[in-house]
C-alpha cells in the first residue's frame with residue numbers, strides 16, 4: 497500500500513471517529529462534561545487530519561467552549577434582520593448566520609423573536 501492510500505485510510509478512520517464522537521455527544525447531551533469533552537476530541541481530530549466537520553454539526557455546538565447547544569437551555573437563538581444569532585449561555589460567545597441558510601434548521605427548533 498502506497499503512502500497515498502495509507503493517508504486516505506487514516507483519514508477515513510479519523511472521520512469515522514469524529515462521527516462517533518459527535519453521535520456520542522448527542523446521546524449524552526444532558527451530561528455537559530461528557531458531551532463537551534467528546535466534541536473537543538472530535539474537533540481536535542478534525543484539525544489534525546484536516547477533516548471538515550459538516551456545517552450541520554458545526555451549528556450544534558459552541559466553537560469557543562464546545563458546549564452542545566440545547567435551544568433554550570445552553571443556547572439562545574434569535575432571529576434578527578436577515579440573520580440568526582446564536583448566543584452560547586455558557587461562555588457568551590455569539591455566532592451570527594445569514595437567515596436564508598438557517599431556515600430549514602430553524603423550523604425544527606424553538607426560536608425567540610427579536611421583537
Ligand SMILES: [Zn+2]
Nearest residue numbers: 558561584587
Ligand atoms: Zn460557549
